[in-house]
Amino acid sequence: MSRYASELCVLLVDNLYGELTSRIFQVILREGRLSIPALIHHTGLTPRLVKHGIAVLLQQQLVFWHTSAEDATVYEANTTAAYNLVRAGKYVQIAEEQLGHFAGAVISNLLLLGHARVGDLVQAYGTRSKDKPPLSNGSGSVTDDNVESDVTPKSVHITLHDLLQAGLVSLVNESHFRSDADNRIEAGKVVPAAEYFKNKTKRENEEQREMAILQKLEEWKYPTAPEEEEVEIVNRGKKRRLEDPKESETIKRQRLYLPLVDKVASTAGTAGALRIGHTGALNNDHILRINHDKFAVIMRNRSLVALAEQSICKTTAKVYAEVLRRLESKVRNCKEETGAPDFGDGPELHALPQVSTDDIVAALRHSTDLANAFGNVDASRVNLRQSDHPKRRRRREESDSEDEVMKDGNASRGEEEDEDDSDSEALLTSASSESEEEKGEAEYDPSSSTKTRAKAPENPQLNTIRDHLLLLAQHPYQFLHHFPETPILPEKWTVYFAPLMAHLTHHTLLRTITSRYGLRAARLTRLLSEKGKVDEKNLCSLSLLNQKTMRSYLTALHQAGMIQLQEVPRDNSRNPQRTLYLWFFDIERCKAKMLQETYKSMARCLQRVQVEGDKVKSTVEKASRSDVIGREEEFLGVQEREALRKWREMEDKIWGEVARLDDMVAIMRDF
Amino acid sequence: MNNHLSLHCDTGDNRSESDSTMVTLVKEYPTKDDDLTMGEPSGVSSPQELRNALYARCATFEENHVFDQNELLSFNILPENNVEKLIVHTNRLAKDGLFKLMTKDGKACWKVVKRSDAAKYKSLSQDEALVYSYIEAAQREGIWSKLLRNKTNLHMTTMNRAIKNLESKNYIKSIKTVKWPNRKTYMLAKLQPSENVTGGPFYTDGILDEEFVHQMSLWAERYIIGRSWWHPSLPESVKRKPKSKLTQEEAEELRARELRRGQGRARSEAMLPFRAGYNGYPTLAEITRAINASELSGVVMKESEVGQLLDILCWDGRLEKVLNGKSYRAVRLVIGEEGILLDNGLTESPCGRCPVFDMCEEDGPVNARNCEYFQEWLQH
Known part of the structure; x- marks a missing residue:
């Protein structure tokens, strides 16, 4: 963690939780893992104060803890959580937008509490004024009073359930309190030794064990099922003694928990619905926390929509937002392409979560301004529109044939996909998609555009929306990936995030450079990023800038650390005159610097x-002051x-x- | 020497290359040689007459034609048509500077030298002739003085003297190359430097004409904006009758309107995309045609040069390549100069533009407490 990042984290903690907490946090951040006695030594505070501070930090998940075999508990700063404090406002806003005002209030409450039992949360709303939740560290009001009026325990339960389903909150797992390294070690303890796997070679055993460990870590990270019996057996004894009672209960209670989130919830939502139906409430003993990963996914979607709006137009961005919203439930983390194992050369695009055209059309049924977003309302452009059809058709035929080749190879997987998707489709477009599929199989025509046109009278918006989607897919940034219609599958779309993110980052960096150092500097930077390493002469002739002008820009960029210079001596003497100077733009370095x-x-x-x-x-x-609040005029x-x-x-x-x-x-x- | 010369025996078509240079070329037509009109020899002729006849026959071919011995023998000018005699004659001609001896695939071959050029050689000293021959061989590319010295193997002072003499006789001239502005380069005085040397239409006297580049790119950009996005039709109100006297603002508005009337358009928030699959995005060939038709540039621009121009517009983030990189589309919103200013979180914060940001430390000489830029920003 860099100096400025840690400085920022300490400031954020200080801003929200006061000086005591931030002082302890700073020491932990600076010194690394520390036990309580070491903390007392470094901070110069009394044991009582340190323990107070640590309690707050633990409650907010700002520190990880780990108890070693010698019964010494050490604490380690959780910088991600500390940084995420700055996003609190955005989280509340996102929750409000997605699930209404009250959901926002619940999120802000949960943010204040760090993590909380369902029961405590409900109670806090029910009889708020009389007894505050025991976990609150006393930092202010729980929610706005106007929201409070019509809140019943049931509505809190429903909201929490919605939040869980949307993935905005998740269950707390013990692993969330451990650093990645500790989690890895713990997982290693749980997973049997390599000899247990009965493979032919030792290497295979090792590999299988590695897979098992990764799977375990995954399970811990996204707790869904009542499992981890083994972990508890390994840890329970110590945990009970060392952790405050609440913590050890967490572990026990998780066993009682029925799966609600992510996978199950996102596919059909039936499990969650049933649960609510039976008991009318979530289990009061579940412990919830904010799911930062999911919020990051939503924030990413927002910036993508903004990028689409900038580079295409507002209406297209609206359609794009809808596609991303459809995919949102299937993406749980920004860093991994969900469900698509990467075999070295990028993930299998077909395995990425997809959304069909019909879903989008159904969702945007009531939008009226979609058709007006195109330029060809002008009559003189009509001929241009006609001219694109043969081309588009040809293109689609090509990719159709590719598809068929692929399908032969892995037909079974294709069918599975079909089932998966038809589940969600059934919910959204009911019978129409099925009938369409049947139709597709019965009278398949390689030029699927004719079919689309034949269908157009049924749904006049279909072509318009398809146009928007195609526009996104054809953009140099490749906002979407297009899977054309096949005899078995309807037309589908997916977002391949990794390259898109590279474009977004590049776009952002270049925008900063343009704004700071001017258009010419951006020209040189883009040139370097496209051409690789270039010497000054070539740079001069390619950029069409005077050497003098160009040098001033290069120097400024170099000084700021945006571009780098490499010296390649032509002989051993390393004489500057016989040395090549190559400029280059390393996006990773530039990104890190920025x-x-x-x-x-x-x-x-x-x-x-x-x-x-x-x-x-x-x-x-x-x-x-409490007596002044509300009577400012007076005092x-x-x-x-x-x-x-x-x-x-x-x-x-x-x-x-x-x-x-x-x-x-x-x-x-x-x- | 022969090897070196043979490299240059087949030059490209000079005239077509020079067409597009910005400086108008003083075209050089071969002056008719005096002896060209000499009649066919009759009966027994002296060796001198035979040589003249051979020369005259060869001079009727195009300027840079290279003759091999079979070709010369096929003219049937020499009485005893054998190789030995031919070599005697050609050697003599070469000595007089009228033929240039070269080798091709290990065989001797010859090129005709104009009498006027041959006369030049005659008036030169041996060193000067040597230097002159290399400079002549370098043609429109010119030759770097250091390279010249290496090739001629002359002493520095000797060579400098030769060059000086040649320059004073106005046989050669010193030129400036774009790639190496500091190198002394020489070429024949009557030639115009090639594009590699001058750098093409974007350069004037070896210096990049930034204003020209800028204006051309602006025009090209407007042209592409007009074709890659749909624009609402211009409001009717602008078609008023111009008043006789204009205020500053009105004049500027009028100018802007005049500009708008061209084929291009400026970016606007109101522009809309065309449907997917629209293939009317201008291609390089179309843009080149349009630029040449506009006659903005004094010379005809080639596709490669327009491509260079479009490349820098892409690098400026103002254009993007679409349809497999074959066509160009304007980027919708751009930052800087005449585009719409788009800031982000970093650049709009006082720290993002702070000149002393690297020095800013807690308790340092510059810090958040005493920061003047912050004060300014807060009050802004």
Whole structure:
């Protein structure tokens, strides 16, 4: 973790949980894994204070802990969680957008609590004023009062259930409190030794064990089923003694839990629905937390939609947003292409989650402005539209034949896919998709466009939406991947994120460079990224810039660490005159550099908030006194109110800026 | 020497290359040789007459034609048509500077030298002639003085003197190459430097004409914007009658309108994409045609040069290649210069543009507490 990133994390913790917590967090971050006595030593605080601080940090999952065989518990900073504190506002907003105002309130509550039992959450809403949830560290109100009025325990349960289904919250697993390395070691303990696997060679055994470990880690990361018996047997004894009672209960309770999330929930949602139906509530003992991964997926979709809007148009972006929304439930993490094992040369595109045209059409049935988003309303363009048809048809025929070749190879997999997808289709488009499939098999025609046209009267929007989708697929960024219609499968679309993300990152970096160093600098950077390593002479003639002008841009970029210079001596003397100087653009280095700068900017913003806050400290303190709140007019003078207003405005502005910087971090780091 | 010369015995068509250079070429037509009109020899002739006849016969061919011995023998000019005699005659001609001896596939062959050129050689000293021959061989590419010295194997001072003399006689000239502006390069005074040397239409006197590049790229961009996106028709109101006296603003508006009337369009928020599969995005050939038809450039631009122009527009992030890289489309929103300014979180924050950002540390000379840029930004 870099210096600026850790600086930023400490500031964030300080901002939300106060000085004690941030001081302890800082020490853990700086020194690495520490036990309580070591912490006391490094912080110079009393044991009682340190334990208090650690409790808060644990509650918020800001530190990992691990108990070694010698019964010594060590703590380690969870920097991801600390950084994610900055996204709290976005999380609430996303939850509100997706599942309504109340869901946002629940998310903000859960953010405050770190992780919480379902029962406690429900209780907090039910009888909030009388007893606050025991886990709260007393930092303010639980929700807005206006939301409170019509909240019943049942509605809380339903909202929580919705959130679970959407994947915005997930169950807490013990592994979430351990660092990756510890998780790996623990998984190694659970999985039997290599000799257990009865393969021919030792290497095969090792490989199989490795697979088993990875699978275990996966299970822990996305807890779904009541399992991990073995883990508990291994750990239970120690855990009970060392962890506060709540923690050990977590483990026990998880065994009682019925699967609700992700896989099961996303395919049909029947299991979850049944559960709600029977008991009318989630099990009060389940412990929930925010699922950061899912929020990152949603944030990524948003920036992709923004990119589509910038590069194509608003309406197309709307269609794209719909496609991404359809796929959202099938993508649980930004970093891996779900369900598509990577065999070295990129994942199998057919295995990526797909969405059919009919789904999109059904979802956008009521949108009216789709057709008007195209240029060819102008009558003079009609001939152009006609001219594209033969071409498109030819293209599709080609890919059709490719498909057929592929299908011969792995017919069974294709059928499975078909089943999977028809499940979700059945929910969305009911009988229409099935009838279409039948029709497809009965009267298959290689030029599927004729069929599409024949169908057009049934659904006039189909062609328009297909046009939008094709436009996205044909864009140089390849927003979508198109699977043309085949005799068995309807037309489908998928998003292959990895290359798309590369484009998004490139786009973002170049935009920063353009804005900072000018258009010419961006020209040189793009040139370098396309051509690789180029010497000054060629760069000069390719970029059509004067050597002098070009050098000034190159120097600026080089100084800022955006591009690099390589020296290749032509002989052993290393004489500068006999040395080639090659410029190149390394996107990874540039990204890393810019990420650090972004962290630093964020840290400076937060520091400035503190500085500005200190200036009006007394007024702020007065305004936040319990007897003053609500009666500001009465207690505060005109000047004080003005200072307060200004300070709030300023704070809003800086935090807004921090949120925008976070968008950059998300693009460069998380997506 | 012969080997070297043979490399240059077949030159390309000079004239077509020079057509597109920006500087108008002083075209060089071969001056008719005095002896060209000499009649066919009759009866027994002196060796001198025979040689003249042979020369005259060869001079009727095109300028750079290379003759081998069979070809010369087939003219039937020499009385005893045998190789020995022929070699005697050609050697003599070569000595007079009228024939140039070369080798091709190990066999001797000859090229005709104009009498005026031969006269030049005659007036030169041996060193000068040597230097001149290499410079002549370098043709429109020119030859670097250092390379010239290596090839002639002359002493520095001798060569410099020879060059100086040649220059004063106006036989050769010094030129500037785009690739190596610091190298002294020489070529024949009567020739125009080739495009490799001048750098093509974007260069004037070996210096890049940035304004020309800029204006051409702007025009090309507008042309492509107009064709790769759908634009709402221009509002009717602009078709007012121009007043006699215009204010500054009105004049500028009028100018902008005049510009808009061309084939191109500026970017706007209102422009819409064409349907998928639209294949009307302009290709390189179309754009080249349009640029040449516009007559913005004094010379006809080649596709490769227009391609260079479009490449830099792509690198500027203003165009993108579509339809397998064959056609061009304008990027919808661009940043900078006349585009729409798009900032992101980093560049709009005070730190993102801070000149002393690297020095900014907690408790350092520059820090968040005393930052002036922040103050400015907060009050902005």
